[in-house]
Amino acid sequence: MSSEQMKEAGIEPPRTRRYLLRWLEKFRRGDYGIGGDLQHVKDGAAEVRVVEVPALKKDPSKQSNYEPTSLTLTPGHIKLVVNLPEGQEKPTGDTTKLKKVKGLKLVRGSTISGPYVKPKAGGKGSVGVICVQEGMWEERRGRKIDGGERRRAEVRWRRAVEEHRKNN
Structure with missing residues (x-):
């Protein structure tokens, strides 16, 4: 159109x-923005988790002299931030089909970092929840007026009170 x-x-x-x-x-x-590629969403919330999976084999013709580094304790494995059904701790089935969640990354080896991710209690930073929120997919543009959307009413109310005091 x-x-x-x-x-x-x-x-x-x-x-x-x-x-x-x-x-x-x-x-x-x-x-689709943050959370647009999540497969398992229930009631507007999706659980993301750090899992350790075998690294995919590289094409031998393009192989360099350097081995890829990993922060895992198991050689030949890598850590990914993936979306799993709620309560499931490890992926079932073929791990080669797992996809990383776009927009999220690992910090200090096992802590999930990214926008709109809240750590889940007891997960030690390796389990998080992404919940649907107002303005999550909106484009940030323009400038803040009167302190931004959240404080606008408060700032305008204070301004009106001051003006009312001056006039009376």
């Missing part, structure tokens, strides 16, 4: 059309 077609459909102002066109293009590219 083009901007002209959106205009004929009555989508105004132009800024709204540009916003929708940006989102259409993101979905065409498969860029």
